[in-house]
Amino acid sequence: xxxxxxxxxxxxxxxxxxxxxxxxxxxxxxxxxxxxxxxxxxxxxxxxxxxxxxxxxxxxxxxxxxxxxxxxxxxxxxxxxxxxxxxxxxxxxxxxxxxxxxxxxxxxxxxxxxxxxxxxxxxxxxxxxxxxxxxxxxxxxxxxxxxxxxxxxxxxxxxxxxxxxxxxxxxxxxxxxxxxxxxxxxxxxxxxxxxxxxxxxxxxxxxxxxxxxxxxxxxxxxxxxxxxxxxxxxxxxxxxxxxxxxxxxxxxxx
Amino acid sequence: xxxxxxxxxxxxxxxxxxxxxxxxxxxxxxxxxxxxxxxxxxxxxxxxxxxxxxxxxxxxxxxxxxxxxxxxxxxxxxxxxxxxxxxxxxxxxxxxxxxxxxxxxxxxxxxxxxxxxxxxxxxxxxxxxxxxxxxxxxxxxxxxxxxxxxxxxxxxxxxxxxxxxxxxxxxxxxxxxxxxxxxxxxxxxxxxxxxxxxxxxxxxxxxxxxxxxxxx
Numbered sequence: 484x485x486x487x488x489x490x491x492x493x494x495x496x497x498x499x500x501x502x503x504x505x506x507x508x509x510x511x512x513x514x515x516x517x518x519x520x521x522x523x524x525x526x527x528x529x530x531x532x533x534x535x536x537x538x539x540x541x542x543x544x545x546x547x548x549x550x551x552x553x554x555x556x557x558x559x560x561x562x563x564x565x566x567x568x569x570x571x572x573x574x575x576x577x578x579x580x581x582x583x584x585x586x587x588x589x590x591x592x593x594x595x596x597x598x599x600x601x602x603x604x605x606x607x608x609x610x611x612x613x614x615x616x617x618x619x620x621x622x623x624x625x626x627x628x629x630x631x632x633x634x635x636x637x638x639x640x641x642x643x644x645x646x647x648x649x650x651x652x653x654x655x656x657x658x659x660x661x662x663x664x665x666x667x668x669x670x671x672x673x674x675x676x677x678x679x680x681x682x683x684x685x686x687x688x689x690x691x692x693x694x695x696x697x698x699x700x701x702x703x704x705x706x707x708x709x710x711x712x713x714x715x716x717x718x719x720x721x722x723x724x725x726x727x728x729x730x731x732x733x734x735x736x737x
Numbered sequence: 738x739x740x741x742x743x744x745x746x747x748x749x750x751x752x753x754x755x756x757x758x759x760x761x762x763x764x765x766x767x768x769x770x771x772x773x774x775x776x777x778x779x780x781x782x783x784x785x786x787x788x789x790x791x792x793x794x795x796x797x798x799x800x801x802x803x804x805x806x807x808x809x810x811x812x813x814x815x816x817x818x819x820x821x822x823x824x825x826x827x828x829x830x831x832x833x834x835x836x837x838x839x840x841x842x843x844x845x846x847x848x849x850x851x852x853x854x855x856x857x858x859x860x861x862x863x864x865x866x867x868x869x870x871x872x873x874x875x876x877x878x879x880x881x882x883x884x885x886x887x888x889x890x891x892x893x894x895x896x897x898x899x900x901x902x903x904x905x906x907x908x909x910x911x912x913x914x915x916x917x918x919x920x921x922x923x924x925x926x927x928x929x930x931x932x933x934x935x936x937x938x939x940x941x942x943x944x945x946x947x948x949x950x951x952x953x
Binding site for chain 2 (some may be wrong): 489490492493495496499500503535550551556557558560561563564567584586587588590591592593596613616617618619620621623624626627628631634635649650652653655656665671673678680681682684688689690692693694696703705706709710712713716717720
């Protein structure tokens with residue numbers, strides 16, 4: 484990595500942190516953070532969880548096959564954020580939620596999220612450590628494991644948020660065969676997003692995958708602040724691209 | 738204090754690794770390498786425990802005859818077989834007489850190879866082949882599911898991309914080429930930039946301790 488690239492990277496990260504804190508401080512001072520645009524998946528999710536709890540059915544959260552500690556860590560963390568937020572309400576159902584992952588580390592983090600939710604509810608006797616489980620070690624075996632979860636576990640709503648390849652279409656096909664089941668897919672892979680778009684009830688496109696905390700009730704003010712920081716950074720990136728194109732047109736950049 | 742300690746450790750480790758990535762100073766580099774090595778060891782251990790967790794899930798499923806328990810038997814037998822084929826050959830090699838006629842270790846290695854080549858690979862290939870059909874069917878269902886302009890556009894573009902591969906009309910091939918090289922590439926780059934920014938802010942939330950997937 485050249486010095487300039489390293490410095491630029493550090494600048495982007497430092498700017499992101501500064502913007503997150505700035506928006507958080509602004510929201511704290513004014514008491515009213517700017518409104519966010521609608522994301523259908525996040526709007527329907529609390530209702531879906533409520534229905535599952537009322538009908539005594541199960542919520543399924545899948546964290547993808549990306550392993551913690553690799554380049555795919557943040558996608559798994561995005562799934563864990565959703566799990567953290569919905570775990571408490573999902574555990575109220577007669578049937579406890581089931582969490583599937585393709586990686587050992589995220590399986591244990593999922594178990595921990597469930598344990599925390601049951602502790603909050605003072606219902607540790609209902610906690611099942613096998614509720615957070617590894618479904619398969621390779622992407623396709625993981626897909627096969629998730630597909631059987633749809634049919635065997637009486638699932639009414641499934642959230643697949645994490646790293647998936649095109650095999651997500653197989654999972655979505657299996658999920659759509661369940662009567663009245665809702666399927667929400669968010670992935671960090673561009674090709675898999677296309678597969679998710681055609682096969683899921685709702686697909687999270689682009690950075691929406693990382694925005695769950697800002698939209699779901701139970702998210703922290705920092706989540707909204709980080710989404711706003713993300714939007715500002717995007718404007719900077721657009722300006723940089725347009726500026727670069729303009730400089731090339733006028734011949735400053737060869 | 739008990740609750741804050743994991744958070745402090747996580748924040749310090751995250752911050753040191755991140756700073757060492759951008760500012761590659763000697764001592765920081767050493768600490769970063771050490772931390773990454775520890776993370777790799779922990780991940781490997783977590784994978785082992787994850788596989789144990791997978792086996793326990795299927796033992797429980799089989800023992801209580803839950804739906805799909807028959808497949809659990811297949812998984813457990815496959816697991817025992819694969820584990821045996823991987824674990825025993827080195828042990829047999831150590832105890833084997835040099836002049837023994839029957840080489841059990843080699844037979845086991847051959848069996849393991851057979852399992853990967855003629856069972857796992859064909860199954861995964863079939864799943865990949867099914868993927869094409871599943872995607873076409875999902876595409877066909879899309880119009881019924883979502884009656885909006887983006888769904889119509891999606892189907893239209895997909896048709897041009899598929900037909901553009903066939904030697905039907907040069908205009909279709911040209912249209913395909915243009916779609917792939919210009920709007921699809923631009924769109925994919927835009928999505929990737931969005932994902933990268935989302936990944937940065939998500940990572941930063943963990944490093945500053947807002948998101949704590951490791952517990953409260």
